Amino acid sequence: MNAKELQAKIQDYTRYAMILTTVSVFLYIGVAFQHAGKEAMQIFSMMGTTVILLSGAVFFVVKTRKLKKLLQEQDDQ
Secondary structure, X not given: OOHHHHHHHHHHHHHXXXXXXXXXXXXXXXXXXXXXXXXXXHHHHHHHHHXXXXXXXXXXXXXXXXXXXXXXXXHXX
16 A cells, blocks of 8 residues: 555544544443433443444554554655
């Protein structure tokens, strides 16, 4: 891959991580502050979704770091 493609992927993965983190925060706020009228299954499913989204965000952050390292190695050569 050339440097331009790597830079584009880095930007995309960074945006994905931010979006996933933002959505998981909203779900967590819904779980933390609005217990009235929700069944236990709804709360557990929202927390499960929060964990999955945060895991996805961590995945994209790790992927971004690897691509940045690869880009830096290509620049050094």
